């Protein structure tokens with residue numbers, strides 16, 4: 001059986017490797033419009049700052065794929081596919097258009113940044129950040145710049161800000177909404193992050209509606225109503241949208257989010273066509289609403305499920321807990337589940353509680369913040385936002401609690417480890433659960 005994988009990001013990579021590990025008989029072909037083999041997109045900002053080499057981001061060598069019997073076609077885009085035949089076209093002047101046959105097709109086409117609401121065409125020094133070449137271009141430009149404006153303050157925007165700050169640039173964070181990380185964190189938690197990054201000398205502009213990027217040939221400033229942000233470069237860290245051009249041509253059903261609809265086996269509405277990663281719509285596990293997860297941890301798991309089913313081993317993807325982690329300007333951020341505004345959009349009545357407490361034995365320095373949300377009527381854990389040391393662990397723990405349908409009572413009863421250097425007797429997460437117990441009615 002011939003499996004054609006479109007896209008060689010995390011999802012395409014995981015599909016190819018899992019198919020191979022489950023079956024020696026499958027013929028596997030991966031087509032990628034990028035000119036290089038799969039790499040860790042999540043590491044790009046660390047290569048921009050110079051903390052790691054771009055070359056170290058590749059997930060496997062070309063030789064590995066050869067020896068694993070995975071055929072990789074780089075620098076080609078799959079432009080059409082139907083009834084077992086796909087047309088591929090080179091993305092450069094080298095090579096020629098051809099067609100290839102498949103028995104199973106996997107759409108692992110990822111996502112692309114949406115355009116900002118201002119014009120910048122014809123002005124140099126304005127960059128998007130999605131792939132390796134974008135990151136290399138940003139680093140090259142940054143090395144001869146003194147200041148940078150980052151447009152958008154989600155995880156990506158903050159990570160770019162951190163990277164450019166580490167390179168010694170004066171960084172200005174420009175956010176059109178009223179707080180940093182506006183769709184990720186509640187305002188009170190976001191304001192903590194804002195203070196921390198301002199402490200590093202980053203200028204933060206919120207409610208900043210940019211009208212245009214100004215400059216003769218090279219960008220000089222972002223201009224909006226009542227503000228001007230001077231800069232030598234701009235990095236656009238806007239949200240991303242699923243890449244579904246090929247899916248649309250195939251007649252695959254798209255969902256309310258604009259992502260590809262898949263069943264639990266990661267099969268699309270067209271038989272034999274699977275999809276995984278940033279291009280798909282999945283359900284989030286608190287309300288079972290359709291969402292775009294757009295995180296590598298979900299992409300990899302979805303891909304594994306798609307590959308297992310293709311290889312004849314029944315498997316299912318239950319949905320996502322929307323767990324996301326980062327560390328910027330020395331602070332860990334961990335989230336899982338829904339925040340307050342998403343909860344109310346989805347019709348939940350939630351009770352929040354915020355606890356700030358020691359992360360080690362009380363006689364050691366170090367505090368962490370936990371904002372935990374539970375459903376008022378049932379006490380079910382809905383989401384968490386964590387800052388500080390150990391935020392990644394707390395968010396991952398709450399991710400499991402959400403997946404298992406825990407109430408705050410279940411969470412409060414969890415027995416966690418204790419060591420003065422590693423964890424306090426009562427972790428802030430447990431304290432937050434106990435506090436919430438007093439306010440919900442499970």
Ligand SMILES: Cc1cc2nc3c(=O)[nH]c(=O)nc-3n(C[C@H](O)[C@H](O)[C@H](O)COP(=O)(O)OP(=O)(O)OC[C@H]3O[C@@H](n4cnc5c(N)ncnc54)[C@H](O)[C@@H]3O)c2cc1C
Pocket residue numbers: 006007008009010011012031032033034041042043044045076077078079108109110111129130131156243246276277278279294295296297298299324325
């Ligand atoms: C800088 C950065 C940092 C990130 N950090 C994190 C993190 O720390 N943790 C986390 O969980 N997530 C992180 N993410 C998000 C994560 O990278 C994505 O969720 C993940 O890469 C999705 O993988 P994917 O394979 O679905 O899509 P992608 O990685 O976007 O790969 C899709 C590939 O398909 C190719 N393609 C598309 N259409 C075609 C076609 N028709 N023919 C051929 N090729 C095609 C694209 O060019 C692309 O190479 C980060 C993202 C960025 C940009």
